[in-house]
Amino acid sequence: xxxxxxxxxxxxxxxxxxxxxxxxxxxxxxxxxxxxxxxxxxxxxxxxxxxxxxxxxxxxxxxxxxxxxxxxxxxxxxxxxxxxxxxxxxxxxxxxxxxxxxxxxxxxxxxxxxxxxxxxxxxxxxxxxxxxxxxxxxxxxxxxxxxxxxxxxxxxxxxxxxxxxxxxxxxxxxxxxxxxxxxxxxxxxxxxxxxxxxxxxxxxxxxxxxxxxxxxxxxxxxxxxxxxxxxxxxxxxxxxxxxxxxxxxxxxxxxxxxxxxxxxxxxxxxxxxxxxxxxxxxxxxxxxxxxxxxxxxxxxxxxxxxxxxxxxxxxxx
Numbered sequence: 001x002x003x004x005x006x007x008x009x010x011x012x013x014x015x016x017x018x019x020x021x022x023x024x025x026x027x028x029x030x031x032x033x034x035x036x037x038x039x040x041x042x043x044x045x046x047x048x049x050x051x052x053x054x055x056x057x058x059x060x061x062x063x064x065x066x067x068x069x070x071x072x073x074x075x076x077x078x079x080x081x082x083x084x085x086x087x088x089x090x091x092x093x094x095x096x097x098x099x100x101x102x103x104x105x106x107x108x109x110x111x112x113x114x115x116x117x118x119x120x121x122x123x124x125x126x127x128x129x130x131x132x133x134x135x136x137x138x139x140x141x142x143x144x145x146x147x148x149x150x151x152x153x154x155x156x157x158x159x160x161x162x163x164x165x166x167x168x169x170x171x172x173x174x175x176x177x178x179x180x181x182x183x184x185x186x187x188x189x190x191x192x193x194x195x196x197x198x199x200x201x202x203x204x205x206x207x208x209x210x211x212x213x214x215x216x217x218x219x220x221x222x223x224x225x226x227x228x229x230x231x232x233x234x235x236x237x238x239x240x241x242x243x244x245x246x247x248x249x250x251x252x253x254x255x256x257x258x259x260x261x262x263x264x265x266x267x268x269x270x271x272x273x274x275x276x277x278x279x280x281x282x283x284x285x286x287x288x289x290x291x292x293x294x295x296x297x298x299x300x301x302x303x304x305x306x307x308x309x310x311x312x313x314x315x316x317x
Contacts, residue, residue: 008151016084020245023077031073035066041294048293052204052285067289071232075121083158092242094128098253101226106134111182113225115214115276117191118292120230125251130160134183139166179221188213192297196313199273204281207299215272224256227276229283231290254279
C-alpha cells in the first residue's frame with residue numbers, strides 16, 4: 001500500500017530539482033494515461049462537464065475531459081514545485097483581473113470573503129495574493145491519513161496561507177474573528193457540500209449542493225463576498241522566460257455580490273449563496289476544462305434516499 005504522506009513529501013522535496021520541461025512531460029503522460037483508462041473519476045468529470053456544457057456532444061465532452069485531466073495534473077505539478085519558485089517567478093506566473101474589487105477593501109484594513117470553485121491553481125493564486133493584497137485565511141477538509149493532511153497544511157503555510165481544519169470545534173468562529181481583525185482575504189472552496197450544512201442551489205441550470213460558508217461568513221463578519229474564478233493561460237516570450245514555465249494562472253475577482261436586506265439569516269445565506277453561484281457557474285461554463293470536479297456535485301447524480309435524509313437533517317422540505 002502506498003504511503004501517500006511519504007509520496008507527497010518526496011514530491012515536494014524533489015520535484016523542484018527536476019527540469020521543468022521533463023516534469024511537465026511526465027505529468028502530461030500521467031494525465032493522458034489516467035484519461036485513457038477512463039476510470040470512475042474521469043467518467044464523473046465528463047458527467048459534470050456535460051451538465052455545464054449542454055452544447056457539446058459526447059465526443060466533444062470526451063476531448064474536453066482530456067484537457068481537464070491535463071490541467072488537473074498540472075495543478076499538482078505546480079503545487080509540488082511552488083515552494084521552489086522565486087518571488088519574481090510568482091509575479092510572472094500570475095495575472096490578476098478585477099483586483100480593485102478586493103484592494104478597495106483590504107487597503108483600508110478590511111477583509112473580503114472569497115467564494116471559489118475547484119478551478120485552476122488556487123494555491124498559486126494564494127501564494128501570490130498573500131504578499132501582494134492581504135494575508136490569507138482559509139479552511140481545508142481533513143484528509144486521510146492524518147499525516148497527509150498535516151503535509152498539506154504545512155505546504156500552504158509555507159506559501160503564506162493560514163489554514164484551519166474543517167470540522168474542528170470553533171472553526172467558523174475563528175474565521176469570523178480573523179475576518180473581523182483584517183485586513184485578510186478569506187478564500188473558501190465552496191462548489192461542493194453534500195452534508196446537511198450545504199445549500200441547494202441552481203448551478204448552470206441544474207440543482208446542486210454547495211457550501212454555505214462564504215455567505216455565512218460574509219453575513220456574520222459583515223464583509224463583502226466576492227466570487228472568484230481561477231484559470232490557466234499559456235505564457236509566451238519574456239513572461240514565459242521570467243516565469244520559468246509554459247503556463248501561468250489568472251485570478252479573476254468579480255464585483256461583490258449584493259448583501260440581502262430582508263429575510264431570516266438562513267434565507268439571506270441562501271440568497272447570497274445563489275448570487276455567487278450564478279457568477280461562478282457562468283465562469284465554469286466559460287472555463288470548463290479548468291474545473292477539477294471529479295466527484296458528484298449535482299443533485300440528479302445523488303442517491304435519492306440518502307439525499308432525502310440529508311435534506312431532512314437540514315430541515316428542508
